[in-house]
Amino acid sequence: MQKYIIISNDIRNKILKGEYVANQQMPFEKDLCVHYGSSKMTVKKALDILVTEGLIIKRRGSGTFVKDLNPEEIERVAMANQFRGTTALYAGQKVVSKILNFSVVKVPEHAAKKLNIAPDSFVYDIHRVRYVDDEPFVMEKMYMPIDLIPNIKEKNIKGSIYEYIEKDLHLNIQSAHRTVSVRKATDFEAEELGLEKGDPVAVAEQRGYLDTGSAFEFSTSIHRYDKFSVEIVLTRN
Amino acid sequence: MQKYIIISNDIRNKILKGEYVANQQMPFEKDLCVHYGSSKMTVKKALDILVTEGLIIKRRGSGTFVKDLNPEEIERVAMANQFRGTTALYAGQKVVSKILNFSVVKVPEHAAKKLNIAPDSFVYDIHRVRYVDDEPFVMEKMYMPIDLIPNIKEKNIKGSIYEYIEKDLHLNIQSAHRTVSVRKATDFEAEELGLEKGDPVAVAEQRGYLDTGSAFEFSTSIHRYDKFSVEIVLTRN
DNA sequence: AAGTGGTCTAGACCACATT
């Protein structure tokens, strides 16, 4: 494990445990260098991670301070920065899927563009409704190139596809680009998600990338409006 | 201007201009060091900015590659990483505000918590509907501590408050935490935004922070569902 | 074996805030 990860984890824990509290001034970088036995650049890198996460603030000439957040917000922010699949997000709760379709098809034109693959490629076409603790939660329509993610079985899509990709195929998921918008549910969506006709839904269109740079997933998720929210930290520079 | 900013801007431009295209391998860090006359750490920092923005991918042992995005997506991603107010976002279009309320009040309890100020503090209470090119777009309810952001005049809230804070007060906006959720419009919201009763709206709850670490803004924005989307780049590590 | 990006250091100098 890298030193800067160890340091930033350690400091994040101290904030989460309340050892450093909101608005409190933290030790100077110089002192942290001594304490962790590392150079200035390494400590700086560790602290910058926490700045990006939105937990602390640095002021040149003055020092470093815990951000003005209450304990609850601190916890949420610390969570929001991790990128996980739905199954991991609702760890501890029962996540099951109802499969509406699972087949291999020639890639639809719009998906070929998003996945940047040849128009005569084949992809898995996965359509499922996911339930958390027996409540319908989200309807997912997902395309994955069969060349990149081979051998998907029904049992994988009943559970976590991300887990299959990482644990079984030993591929590394690197990042995702997601666009969230809002519209009215279609009648079919309303029925599957237990909503009234015309109720709001949140639509998340997502492309997932492996660490090889290839797009491995293009998906559109329709979320129940009452069970959806995203947390975003915006930073200047 | 710092060297790593210059370098990352230069490379971003080359990607935007199509000088480096999707999936193309970029020059090695070693060569970029020579080209820009800088050290490895500096070039790495410049490239890491583009990684966070979602434009490029690095693979240890192999090299650095432009991400698998079409030109349109590249442009959107490059834009999405900047944090601006509404007025700046719709630069070039006519942005005006209809003021529903503009007063100074004792801070409501829930806002005092979010802003982390004393419960007997006073805040500006700003309620306005913003129009882009004469179409209603978003309804904003905003609280700002009068001690932090003094002297707001009606002409400021008709235009851009962010601009007033930065240009006139010479304060630095550092970051914002935003939570986006979805619900049905109230009758009043529907009327003001030109929607039907019960139509979907996107609700963005936002806290803005100055570089001093103080929260200067707590706001709730109600967006028309057909004119709202957010772009998010998620990264592992 | 050679070459890539990743981490880390020790020290220099700079920009900024406080005293």
Add this chain to the structure above:
DNA sequence: ATGTGGTCTAGACCACTTC
């Protein structure tokens, strides 16, 4: 004037990929 964090360097060593 002092001390903070910010940038930058030159060079070392490591982890990984490719040949």
